[in-house]
Amino acid sequence: MRKIELSYSLTSPGQGPTQQGALLRNPMMDVLQAVRSSGSISGAARELGLSYRHVWGQLKDWEASLGQALILWERGQAARLTPFGERLLLAERLAQARLGPQIESLRAELARAFALAFEPSDNDGTQHVLTLYASHDHALTELQAHMAQPPGAHGASQRLHLDIRFCGSVDAIRALNEGRCELAGFHTQPFAASGSLSARAYRPLLKPGTHKIIGFARRSQGLMVAPGNPLRLRDMNDVARQKARFVNRAIGTGTRLLLEELMAQEGLSSRDIEGFARVESSHAAVAQAVSGGQADVGLGTEYAARSLGLGFVPLTEERYLLVCLKSSLEQPTMKTLLQHLRSRDWQDRLNRLSGYAADHCGEVAAMKRLLPWWD
Numbered sequence: 001m002r003k004i005e006l007s008y009s010l011t012s013p014g015q016g017p018t019q020q021g022a023l024l025r026n027p028m029m030d031v032l033q034a035v036r037s038s039g040s041i042s043g044a045a046r047e048l049g050l051s052y053r054h055v056w057g058q059l060k061d062w063e064a065s066l067g068q069a070l071i072l073w074e075r076g077q078a079a080r081l082t083p084f085g086e087r088l089l090l091a092e093r094l095a096q097a098r099l100g101p102q103i104e105s106l107r108a109e110l111a112r113a114f115a116l117a118f119e120p121s122d123n124d125g126t127q128h129v130l131t132l133y134a135s136h137d138h139a140l141t142e143l144q145a146h147m148a149q150p151p152g153a154h155g156a157s158q159r160l161h162l163d164i165r166f167c168g169s170v171d172a173i174r175a176l177n178e179g180r181c182e183l184a185g186f187h188t189q190p191f192a193a194s195g196s197l198s199a200r201a202y203r204p205l206l207k208p209g210t211h212k213i214i215g216f217a218r219r220s221q222g223l224m225v226a227p228g229n230p231l232r233l234r235d236m237n238d239v240a241r242q243k244a245r246f247v248n249r250a251i252g253t254g255t256r257l258l259l260e261e262l263m264a265q266e267g268l269s270s271r272d273i274e275g276f277a278r279v280e281s282s283h284a285a286v287a288q289a290v291s292g293g294q295a296d297v298g299l300g301t302e303y304a305a306r307s308l309g310l311g312f313v314p315l316t317e318e319r320y321l322l323v324c325l326k327s328s329l330e331q332p333t334m335k336t337l338l339q340h341l342r343s344r345d346w347q348d349r350l351n352r353l354s355g356y357a358a359d360h361c362g363e364v365a366a367m368k369r370l371l372p373w374w375d
Contacts, residue, residue, distance in 0.1 A: 024096060024103060028062050031055055032081060032089045035071060039078035090292040097288035098281050104141060104166055129161045130333040133175035134185025135254045136166040136282045137320060138303050139217050139356055146349060147340050158336045166282075168252035173205040173323060182328055183337070185216070187254040187320040189261070192373050197261050198254075199373040206367060206374075212329060213370045214322040215360025216341070217350055220302040221258060223313040224290050231296060233313060237266050239273060239297055246275040247286050247295035254318075255283070259299050262315065302355025312355075319359060321370060329364065338362050 006024065034044035045055045063070050070085040081089065096103070134140055144162040167175070169186035176184040188198040223233055231244055236259075239246055249255040263269070270276040275295060280286045284307075286298035291308045305312040328334050340346055341362030350358045360370060367374040 026092070027058065029089060029092050031058060032070065032085055035079055036081055036086075036089065039080070041071070041073065041079055044079075090288075094285065094288045094292055094294075097285035100136070100166075100282045100284045102166075104136075104164060128159060128333060128336065129163055130183060130337055131163045131165070131181040132183040132185060132322075133165045133167055133172040133181040134183075134322075135169040135172060135187055135320075137185065137187070137219070138283075138301070139219070139320065139350055139353060140164055140185060142349060142353065143340070143346070146346055147337075158332075158339070160333060160336045160340065162337075168250065169254035169257070170201055170205070170252045173202065176211075176323060176325070177205060182324060182331070182334070183214075184323050185320065186323065187219070187258075187318045188371070188373075189258065189316055190218075190319040190370075190372060192261065194373045196373060197264070198257050201257055202371075203374070206323065206371075208367055210326060211323050211367070212326045213365050213367060214324065214338070214341070215319075215363040215365065215370055216322050217320045217361065218317050218357045218359040219320055220312075220314050220316075220355040221255065221299065221318055222302065222305075222315040224287050224298050224300045224305040225296065225311040225313060226290065227309060227311050229311040229313065233297055235266065235313075235315065236262050236268055236273070240268055243274045244296040245294075246273050246278070247289045247298040248273075248276055248279050249286065249299070250279050250281065255299055258316070258318065262299075303353055306354045319370065338364070 030048060031044055034047045035041060038044050038047055041055055041059070042052050045052045048055070059071055068084045069082045070088070071079055072082050073079040132140070140162070141164070144164060147160040147162055149159065165175075165181070169188075172181075172184040172186055175181050186202065188202065189196070192198050223235075223239070225231065225233055231238075231242055233239055233242070233244060238244075248259065263273070278295070280289055280298070283300040283304035286295075286300045287304040287308045287310055289295045290298055290310055299315075302312050302314065324334060339362075347358040347361050350356055350361065363370075
């Protein structure tokens with residue numbers, strides 16, 4: 001068993017590594033990914049801003065340490081990873097995708113700690129930190145980065161540090177009700193019936209007069225498939241009929257509720273879906289499983305699919321919403337959040353994300369305004 005050590009860096013906004021595909025940086029994985037994408041060691045060196053000699057030396061050192069070759073390279077031909085190098089890279093990327101929500105939570109906790117060190121409280125003792133428990137969503141991490149910018153850089157007068165703890169939608173609302181956070185994030189189909197699984201799951205947790213819904217975004221959910229959709233999958237009936245290898249989400253997540261609603265609409269049961277019991281922890285992990293060939297298809301966001309170059313078959317649009325206690329709306333941090341959400345700068349940034357669109361963003365509403373199944 002190889003020893004694993006973790007580290008992190010502290011940088012200013014806009015600084016630090018920009019290599020995509022990993023939440024924790026590892027030099028060897030960055031080099032392998034760059035060789036894989038560029039087809040040459042010199043191209044990998046250019047992509048990473050390093051010298052050819054440095055990258056070549058690193059590869060030789062790593063091969064000696066691991067006792068196996070990482071790169072197949074012949075003069076005049078494209079460099080490529082060995083089967084071991086491919087397995088190593090795919091295993092690491094899948095592990096990172098599975099741990100994505102926990103890594104994001106850890107990073108948010110560190111960011112919060114340093115925010116308090118760099119920006120002490122106001123004269124009245126106010127700390128500009130808002131704790132959010134939410135279903136995992138890329139737009140929230142974008143919002144976190146947006147709100148951490150200096151005041152005035154994005155149309156808002158106050159910087160706000162969003163302390164995000166990712167969990168299932170149902171668990172997020174429970175955390176709000178138990179006083180573990182000030183804000184919760186969940187998602188649901190905007191036109192779900194009053195007797196739908198989503199309605200039955202969320203309705204007992206939300207109370208008119210106690211909670212207020214805050215609009216956030218619409219996002220596209222559908223089938224994440226291999227590039228070109230080789231199995232020609234169009235819906236869950238096709239997944240069942242072709243016995244495509246499926247990868248699922250955990251019970252309690254909004255995407256699992258959505259899947260069960262779609263299956264109920266088509267008269268399918270868990271026995272009809274090959275791989276129904278296989279569970280991954282996030283949209284990114286599902287996408288990585290499909291990208292790495294461990295599964296043929298999974299349900300997830302368009303953003304997660306496009307980020308890994310997968311095919312995407314849209315099945316539905318859903319509304320991603322925030323919920324808070326009515327009594328917290330007058331708190332300075334909540335007012336700052338609403339100011340950010342309503343800003344044109346943020347909504348433009350949100351609309352540029354693949355599969356996302358601003359939807360009643362920053363609008364505070366009663367249950368029935370944004371949850372049509374509420375009665």
